[in-house]
Amino acid sequence: MTTRSTAIVVPHTAVPALPAAGRIAVIAPAGPAALDTEQALLWMRTRGYSLKIYPGVLEKDGYLAGSDEVRLNDLHQAFSDPTIDAILCLRGGYGSPRLLDRIDYELLRRHAKPFVGYSDITALHLAISRYAGFVTFHGPMLNADLLGGKQAPTEASLFSLLRGQLTAGSRLAHPVAYPLxxxxxxxxxxxxxxxxxxxxxxxxxxxxxxxxxxxxxxxxxxxxxxxxxxxxxxxxxxxxxxxxxxxxxxxxxxxxxxxxxxxxxxxxxxxxxxxxxxxxxxxxxxxxxxxxxxxxxxxxxxxxxxxxxxxxxxxx
Structure with missing residues (x-):
């Protein structure tokens, strides 16, 4: 016999929207990837945003993008920096779980802002949900997705959420070319x-x-x-x-x-x-x-x- 949850569902706290001409941080909490920094800066600039690239993005420690200390510091600094309006992960791979028991979740909660990634970044979504309680975004990462030339709905879906173009009552769009x-x-x-x-x-x-x-x-x-x-x-x-x-x-x-x-x-x-x-x-x-x-x-x-x-x- 199964038991259906009757828990009262409390929605997570909304985060500040990404403003026009906002500043986006790119961090690498998991694996390394070669990043064409000029391409990345140009891609953001053509969309009206500036980009701050954190140290771990340009490092490689075996299968990790920099040491645990570097990657953890990048995460904390990106959240605490008042000039950063949103945080975008470089890629997945592996490494995010190594940080979970060292993250200052109170710091993240005090400086809540859009945080985007998927794959290995799932570990961070789950931890932030449990211990900081604000909305995060399972979405495209910089290297393989946004700079990788994925179809237009990838970018449109991300920015419509981050900019606040979708509000309560909005139906999330899904391309008709991909039947559900x-x-x-x-x-x-x-x-x-x-x-x-x-x-x-x-x-x-x-x-x-x-x-x-x-x-x-x-x-x-x-x-x-x-x-x-x-x-x-x-x-x-x-x-x-x-x-x-x-x-x-x-x-x-x-x-x-x-x-x-x-x-x-x-x-x-x-x-x-x-x-x-x-x-x-x-x-x-x-x-x-x-x-x-x-x-x-x-x-x-x-x-x-x-x-x-x-x-x-x-x-x-």
């Missing part, structure tokens, strides 16, 4: 939270594991065969997380055959009688649409829509 699939019909309201499935599972048993009470769970992944996706979902089920959900939004699961994935997802979530919508173009895909983590949303799986129930940024 209703796996379990229904309508549910809750905080949207999640990200990379492998990273969600990796934080289980730690103080930074996902708080699943009353949420709309978002999941995506890449380079994981079907049996591993099964294992990850089973891990969450056995940990009691799936019985607490109000709905599920499935992003891109790259490398897995679509029909086989749909069968697994139906098997996994059908016992919980919650709405499940699949095929949302967020994650390791093109386009890579942005999603507000921690924000109150309504998922209509049958109607194939996701609607904001709160402002996620506050226009200045």
């Amino acid at each position: 699939t209703t796996l379990e019909p229904g309508i549910a309201q809750g905080r949207l939270l999640g990200g990379n499935l492998s990273m969600i599972a990796a934080t289980m048993g730690t103080p930074f594991e996902i708080d699943a009470d009353g949420i709309i769970l978002f999941i995506e992944d890449i380079n994981e065969p079907l049996y591993r996706i099964d294992r990850l979902l089973t891990h969450l089920r056995l940990a009691g997380k799936l019985s607490r959900l109000r709905g599920v939004l499935v992003g891109d699961v790259a490398g897995v055959e679509r029909d086989a994935l749909a069968r697994l997802l139906k098997q996994t979530f059908a016992p919980f009688a919650i709405p499940v919508l699949a095929g949302w173009r967020s994650g390791h895909c093109d386009p890579n649409l942005s999603l507000p983590m921690g924000a109150l949303v309504t998922l209509d799986a049958g109607g194939k829509s996701l609607v904001l129930e709160q402002d996620v940024v506050l226009r200045r």
Whole structure:
């Protein structure tokens, strides 16, 4: 017998909107990547923004972008700097979890601002959600996404959220060229939270594991065969997380055959009688649409829509 969460869902705090001519920080909390700084500066300049590149972006420590100390300091400095209006991660890879127990979450809460990334950055989304309580953005990163020439919806989705063009009551746009699939019909309201499935599972048993009470769970992944996706979902089920959900939004699961994935997802979530919508173009895909983590949303799986129930940024 399953137990549906009856927790009162408290939306996370909205963050200040990215202003016109704002200043954006780029940090590398996880892995390294070669960055063409001139290209990056020009890309931002043509969109009306300036860019501050933090030291770890230009460093490489094996599979990490700089030492833990450098990457942690960059994160703290980017949040505390009053001239920075938003923070964009360079790339994923690995490294974010190494920082979780050393982050000053009170500092982040006092200087809350848009924070954007995905993949390994999921660890930071989960930790900020639990310990700082403000909206963050599962969205494109600088190197592979914005400078990588991904389709126009990637950029449009990000900046429409950060600039405050989407407010409470807005339906998040999804390209008609990429049809969505209703796996379990229904309508549910809750905080949207999640990200990379492998990273969600990796934080289980730690103080930074996902708080699943009353949420709309978002999941995506890449380079994981079907049996591993099964294992990850089973891990969450056995940990009691799936019985607490109000709905599920499935992003891109790259490398897995679509029909086989749909069968697994139906098997996994059908016992919980919650709405499940699949095929949302967020994650390791093109386009890579942005999603507000921690924000109150309504998922209509049958109607194939996701609607904001709160402002996620506050226009200045």
